[in-house]
Amino acid sequence: MHIPVLKTLDKTFEIVAICSRTQESLDMAQKLLNVSVDFSTDAKSILEREDIDAVDILMPIDTMPEMVHLAFQAGKHVISEKPMAPDVASGRRLLEARTDRVWMVAENFRYEDALLEAARIIQSGEIGKPVTFHWDFYSAMTPGNLYYRPEWRHTGAFPGGFLMDGGVHVAAGLRLILGEIQRVNATIIQVRSDLPPADTMSASLVFDSGVIGSWNMTYAYGTPWPHTLHIACERGAMRVDMHSIEVVIGNET
Numbered sequence: 001m002h003i004p005v006l007k008t009l010d011k012t013f014e015i016v017a018i019c020s021r022t023q024e025s026l027d028m029a030q031k032l033l034n035v036s037v038d039f040s041t042d043a044k045s046i047l048e049r050e051d052i053d054a055v056d057i058l059m060p061i062d063t064m065p066e067m068v069h070l071a072f073q074a075g076k077h078v079i080s081e082k083p084m085a086p087d088v089a090s091g092r093r094l095l096e097a098r099t100d101r102v103w104m105v106a107e108n109f110r111y112e113d114a115l116l117e118a119a120r121i122i123q124s125g126e127i128g129k130p131v132t133f134h135w136d137f138y139s140a141m142t143p144g145n146l147y148y149r150p151e152w153r154h155t156g157a158f159p160g161g162f163l164m165d166g167g168v169h170v171a172a173g174l175r176l177i178l179g180e181i182q183r184v185n186a187t188i189i190q191v192r193s194d195l196p197p198a199d200t201m202s203a204s205l206v207f208d209s210g211v212i213g214s215w216n217m218t219y220a221y222g223t224p225w226p227h228t229l230h231i232a233c234e235r236g237a238m239r240v241d242m243h244s245i246e247v248v249i250g251n252e253t
Helices: 002-008 025-034 043-047 064-073 088-097 113-124 163-178
Strands: 016-019 038-039 054-057 078-079 101-107 130-138 181-189 200-207 212-216 229-235 237-240 246-247
Touching: 002 025, 002 212, 016 043, 025 038, 038 043, 038 246, 043 064, 054 064, 064 088, 078 163, 088 237, 113 163, 113 229, 113 237, 113 246, 163 181, 163 200, 163 229
Parallel strands: 016 038, 054 078, 078 101, 130 212
Antiparallel strands: 130 229, 181 200, 200 212, 229 237, 237 246
């Protein structure tokens, strides 16, 4: 997913090296790149190179913080996959270790056109101040799903499991549209034995702005309906998914 996009940005920067833990991954990367770059299984030697300004780090959650930290120590700009760490303590250590280099977590909901437009509508005030919301994500994580396959996602080794891995996106979308979250009260359960340590959640949120609402999520079983965000505001209402926005003010839609 990363390499094809990086190739479209060749007028912004040049890819000079790729590092991976296995030769199989390196061979796959080389095939995707289809240009001559350095390939290595030694991350330290790559990070020591002075001709490298920035690194794109995509690794399993439990091993990624160590590599991000090494990149900070080497003075590199960093874009890293999400979530940033397997637990709160590790995440805070990374925040403390970050230097004056740019660090961005590669979360994509913040760049979805529909969510950006929803945020603009809310910020414009045209449907008044938001009061409450609900956002339901019901998506079955089956063995045929690309994201089901990696073994590290089934160890139960990090809090939240798939809920954290996928929930990062929903949290980012809510913060984009409704602002910062002040408090969360949530209940999580594990319904399926192959999705440890939890696969289903119901959460109540309070935002700094006073907005309250609910976020319900499960990876155990799906529904045939889209993942639609509903927001009730003082002068109207809005519902949003990744493909459309519907705004109602009075009798006008």
